Every structure is written in structure tokens, then in C-alpha cells.
Amino acid sequence: MEQTTAGPSPELSADCTRCFGLCCVALPFTASADFAADKAAGRPCANLRQDSRCGIHTELRRKGYPGCTVYDCFGAGQKVSQITFGGRDWRSAPPAEARRMFDVFPVVRQLQELLRYLDETLALPAARPVHERARELLAETDELTLGSPEQLAALDVPAHRQRVDEVLLRVSELMRAGAxxxxxxxxxxxxxxxxxxxxxxxxxxxxxxxxxxxxxxxxxxxxxxxxxxxxxxxxxxxxxxxxxxxxxxxxxxxxxxxxxxxxxxxxxxxxxxxxx
The missing domain is CATH 2.160.20.80 (E3 ubiquitin-protein ligase SopA)
Structure with missing residues (x-):
């Protein structure tokens, strides 16, 4: 029987209306075919407006920013903005706290990506033998995303990713049996x-x-x-x-x-x- 998967949970997709433009500030990019200009990590993109929206959102490809159109934080932006830092905008935060926001964002983004794969695993009937373990890891990973800024900064993401990957590898075997x-x-x-x-x-x-x-x-x-x-x-x-x-x-x-x-x-x- 052909396997199908439903779309990811809304909380595992970017919702820019609940974020303070973190990806447009925290992440660096280099002038290339993907980005029209250099930008250092922690520095706002020149196209970021005061309302945390992109000033050229509908023209990103034409303006030389196709790299922005292929990025998805998997919901990390709104989680860091609204939960980790309680709805506080980096613009009004002390410099040290703003830096913590920018440091924590990519950590949560990695965890949200793992949640995305685990969420999909639970929608795959052929992966039923690992569903119980996947649920355990999903709950554990979600709990990690809710940690304090200090806990998130100290988290060993590669070690946790390795544990999740053991399940994802097994999913691949189950889905591709007889390949x-x-x-x-x-x-x-x-x-x-x-x-x-x-x-x-x-x-x-x-x-x-x-x-x-x-x-x-x-x-x-x-x-x-x-x-x-x-x-x-x-x-x-x-x-x-x-x-x-x-x-x-x-x-x-x-x-x-x-x-x-x-x-x-x-x-x-x-x-x-x-x-x-």
C-alpha cells in the first residue's frame, strides 16, 4: 500500500506574525547567488522593517534574495519569541539578552526540525513498530524546546540528534523494505x-x-x-x-x-x- 503523509503541525511551520524577525537578525549570510549583500550574525537585515516584516517579501527573488525564500525555521521563531523570551522584542531588550535570543534561535530551530521528522513518523503506518519510541522522543524534544535560555545554550544538540536519528533510520528501513x-x-x-x-x-x-x-x-x-x-x-x-x-x-x-x-x-x- 502506498504511504502518504499529512502536512506538518502548524506549530512546526514558521508563523512570522508571532515572531520578531529573528531569522532576519540572528543568522549571517554572504553575498552570493542566494543573497544580494553580506550580513553579520546579530545584525538586522537592511530589508527588515520595524514591524518585523520583510520590506521586499513579495520581491525577494527579483531583488537577489532567493535564499530567504527557501528558509523555514520550523516554528522556532515564534517559539523563541513568544515562549522562551515571553513576547519580548529583541529591539527593546538589553544587548546581552538580545544576544541570548540570537544564540538560542538556531538551537531551537534544530530541535523543531527533529520534531518535524518525529511528527511525520507518527503519520506513517509502516513505521508503527517505532511509534512508541517516536512518541517518547517527540515529548522529550518538545520539552527541551521549552527550556530556559541558559538550558538551551548548554544543550548538546548533536547527542540528542543522534538518539532521534536511530529511530529515523529504522523508519527508513521499514518504509523502504525490499528496495x-x-x-x-x-x-x-x-x-x-x-x-x-x-x-x-x-x-x-x-x-x-x-x-x-x-x-x-x-x-x-x-x-x-x-x-x-x-x-x-x-x-x-x-x-x-x-x-x-x-x-x-x-x-x-x-x-x-x-x-x-x-x-x-x-x-x-x-x-x-x-x-x-
């Missing part, structure tokens, strides 16, 4: 690869480098895409039905068409219809 050795492409360097019409059903593409790969018309049904780099990959006409651990930022970074079939866990990016 065969030829479908093991974990961490593969497939940058610019010509994979037009390729049979990648139930492929293990965890962490694979698919930058600018030609995946037009490829069959990616039931593939494990956790951490796969899909920047500028052409998914036009590809079938990703039932693909799992695929996040919105990955889809946003790729190119696609009206014929691209996506799992229910993600939505079709607006820029695809505009020329991608």
Missing part, C-alpha cells in the same frame, strides 16, 4: 547528475548531493529524502508521491512544474509556476 542494494545512495555525490526518468523508487537518498541534478520525470515514490540537497534540482514532471522526510525548504530550493507530484507533507512553491 534492494542498488537503491542505497546515502550521501551520494549526484551534483548535476543526469537522472531524467530515473527509477528511484524507495531509494535511500539521505544526505545525497543532488544540486542542479536533472530529475525531470524521475520516479521518487517512497524515497527517503532526509537532508538531501535539492538546490536547483529539476523536479519537473517527477513523481515524489509517498516520499518521506522531505521538508518545505528542500522543495523551495528545487525547480519544478505543474506536473511534479508532491507528497501531502509539503506544498507546491509559488515560484515554480513563475518559471521553474
Amino acid at each position: 534492494g542494494r542498488r537503491k542505497e545512495r546515502r550521501g551520494a555525490d549526484l551534483m548535476g547528475a543526469r537522472l531524467k526518468g530515473a527509477d528511484l523508487r524507495k531509494a535511500n537518498l539521505r544526505g545525497a548531493y543532488l544540486i542542479a541534478a536533472d530529475l525531470t520525470g524521475a520516479d521518487l515514490r517512497g524515497a527517503d529524502l532526509i537532508g538531501a540537497d535539492l538546490r536547483d534540482a529539476d523536479l519537473s514532471g517527477a513523481d515524489l508521491t509517498g516520499a518521506f522526510f522531505l521538508t518545505q525548504p528542500q522543495v523551495n530550493a528545487a525547480r519544478g512544474s505543474a506536473g511534479t507530484r508532491l507528497p501531502a507533507s509539503v506544498t507546491r512553491p509559488g515560484h515554480w509556476t513563475a518559471g521553474g
Whole structure:
């Protein structure tokens, strides 16, 4: 039976109306094809308005900021803004507290991403053998996100991620049962690869480098895409039905068409219809 996944919980998606523009301040970026200018960590982006909204949100790609359109904090922004720091804006906070906000934000973002994968795990019938453990880790991870700024700053995220990854690896095995050795492409360097019409059903593409790969018309049904780099990959006409651990930022970074079939866990990016 084909596996399907519902969309992520609203609390695991960015809600900029409840955030103080943390991603536009806390994170650094370098002038490149993704960003039109340099920006240091902790310095507000020149396009950030006083109401914490982006002044060029509808024109980000045209203005040279496509990198912003492929970013998702998985709900970390509103959680840090409204819960960790109780609704206090970094603009009105003392400099030391503002720095703590900026330091804590990427930590919570990593935890929220893990929650996103665990949440999806619980929606996969084939992963039922690990549902109990996934629920335990989801509750534990959520509790970690609610820690104090000091607790979050001291958290060993890699160690916790490793524990979660043990479950996610088992999910991959359960979802891809019977895929065969030829479908093991974990961490593969497939940058610019010509994979037009390729049979990648139930492929293990965890962490694979698919930058600018030609995946037009490829069959990616039931593939494990956790951490796969899909920047500028052409998914036009590809079938990703039932693909799992695929996040919105990955889809946003790729190119696609009206014929691209996506799992229910993600939505079709607006820029695809505009020329991608």
C-alpha cells in the first residue's frame, strides 16, 4: 500500500506574525547567488522593517534574495519569541539578552526540525513498530524546546540528534523494505547528475548531493529524502508521491512544474509556476 503523509503541525511551520524577525537578525549570510549583500550574525537585515516584516517579501527573488525564500525555521521563531523570551522584542531588550535570543534561535530551530521528522513518523503506518519510541522522543524534544535560555545554550544538540536519528533510520528501513542494494545512495555525490526518468523508487537518498541534478520525470515514490540537497534540482514532471522526510525548504530550493507530484507533507512553491 502506498504511504502518504499529512502536512506538518502548524506549530512546526514558521508563523512570522508571532515572531520578531529573528531569522532576519540572528543568522549571517554572504553575498552570493542566494543573497544580494553580506550580513553579520546579530545584525538586522537592511530589508527588515520595524514591524518585523520583510520590506521586499513579495520581491525577494527579483531583488537577489532567493535564499530567504527557501528558509523555514520550523516554528522556532515564534517559539523563541513568544515562549522562551515571553513576547519580548529583541529591539527593546538589553544587548546581552538580545544576544541570548540570537544564540538560542538556531538551537531551537534544530530541535523543531527533529520534531518535524518525529511528527511525520507518527503519520506513517509502516513505521508503527517505532511509534512508541517516536512518541517518547517527540515529548522529550518538545520539552527541551521549552527550556530556559541558559538550558538551551548548554544543550548538546548533536547527542540528542543522534538518539532521534536511530529511530529515523529504522523508519527508513521499514518504509523502504525490499528496495534492494542498488537503491542505497546515502550521501551520494549526484551534483548535476543526469537522472531524467530515473527509477528511484524507495531509494535511500539521505544526505545525497543532488544540486542542479536533472530529475525531470524521475520516479521518487517512497524515497527517503532526509537532508538531501535539492538546490536547483529539476523536479519537473517527477513523481515524489509517498516520499518521506522531505521538508518545505528542500522543495523551495528545487525547480519544478505543474506536473511534479508532491507528497501531502509539503506544498507546491509559488515560484515554480513563475518559471521553474
